[in-house]
Amino acid sequence: MPKCRACGKYTANADCVRCSKCSNVYHRGCCSVPAGPIPVGFACQSCKAKPADYVSSENSSPGEEINAPGKVEADCTRMLCQLIQEVKGLRTDLKEARIEIQQFKADLQACCNRIASVEQKVLEVEQKLVTKSCDNAHLENTIADLKIQLNERDQELLLNDVEIAGLPEQRSENVLHLASLVAVKLGLTLEERDVVHAERRGAVRRNREDGEGAPQRPRPLVVRLARRAQRDALLRAARVRRGLSTADMDLAGEPRKIYVNERLTQSNRQLFGKAREAASRVHWKYVWTRGGQIFTRKDDGKSVERIRNEGDINNFFV
Template sequence: MMSQNYETSEEEEFMNVTVRPSSKKVHKSFEDADDDSSPKSLARQVKLLGELVTREMSSMRQELSRLNLTISGFDKRVSSIEERLDILEQKILPDNRMELQERLEKLEKRSPAEDNSVAESVIISQLRLELNEREQDNMLNDVEIAGLDEKNGESTINITLLVAKKIGLSLEERDIVSAERLGPRRIIADDAAGQRRPPRAIVVRLARRSVRDDLLRAARVRRGADTSGIIEAVQSKRFYVNERLTAANKHLFYKTRELGRRDGWRYVWTKDGRIYARRKDGSEVCRIRTPNDITKFFGNGTV
């Protein structure tokens, strides 16, 4: 058997040689590498990220500043509108009350012979109701503060500011149109039954209805606050901040509240000078406008 010799040319020998590059050309030092894990690259990324965050924060601050200016502008416009509405109400409501008062007085001055019509009696009752509601509407910016002892030389405006602070509301003097004790001054003394007569309430008229609402809301949250820090007294006692009611509505509210307690009604309250009652949660809300409504909802009106 003949053996075969395989010979390769110099060119083929060259082609079969694996050429390995020098390690100096392939491998770079760790310090000079420009991949994501190098300290220089990470530092550059952190710097870029910091600049991006700074720009975004600056943009957000500018946007918030513009938003605050816009909200401030809206607040001023709303306050201006409220003040204009209050001025209009204070101008229109007294005129309406005077007109109703004149009509009522004309009917009531009629002689008994002329005043024998049931229709006229209904008209008089309706006029009295409307007159009372107009008077109540004129008190929508008012509150009464009861339970504060009266002192000579007192500043009722300063007392009102202290009351507001006591219940967690910041008021300024410009928020108060007027503040005065209700009714003629009386001597603080014991009555015939030996009970100390309560001091006169302070009637406060606020510049805007929204301020009045804030004051009433704060008083409900801090129900039970006492006079410490407001009036110097031997013993602190509770004070009360409520809506101001007309004499007719005040009597109606007192009677409704007492009858509600007698009959186990859970809620009796006022809102914007209107009187409401509800027997229990989920039951019908009853509006009390006249003594006839008391008879309707509570039966015998004797307390």
């Protein structure tokens, strides 16, 4: 597609005219040619400005063209016109380039504004997440404190209970008689009015080492006493006589050790088991319960620490 000699832009064939002398192509608007048929023998402004002897020089000999009067001035005029047209085209191109650069700057500024807006939104979201994280941490601490308080309240309800483990379990057994028999072997006397109730607690368990058909492991016997003083006396007597077994009570079956402990809530029982495992791992000497609370001591003469939650286990047994 040819370029317009005047403005330097590409032209469509239907929108251009061609000079019959120099064969250059022009827009109709650039050479003031109205719409319609192209005039016969159309000549551009440059060709019209040439002297007649220069126009006819194409048919003359080389010697005659060189010696033709005014030829140099005509060439200069033609070159000057072409230069002017090229400068106009360059000015037009520069103007369009400036417009495109301005548009690019506007687009770039809009993009920067959008990025700044996104960064601001991200910052707001991060601040909300930090605030929410702090709120969640506060909420978790509050829930943990409430759980501890509820567990302490539940433990207070068990302050009159003891748990006797190791007693053989049989059908239609007299649990009150068993509790009284254990008290007698510990040097105490329990009458029926001293016992609020007694029952086996927990699911039926079997020894893990034994297969199917193995005898059941006896469930602990839970005894609630009428007075706390009786419970404390029973626990003191059990600590003094640690070697009590079923053989001392003339009970059938293989001899088993009998343990008398204060009754703990499920949460405290699990915490007590974890504390004993952790203390054994790091060779702490003592872990015990008193009044439903769990205590530990590394060795004789060391300070006593109370364990309230698993965090205390991680802090003490390191």
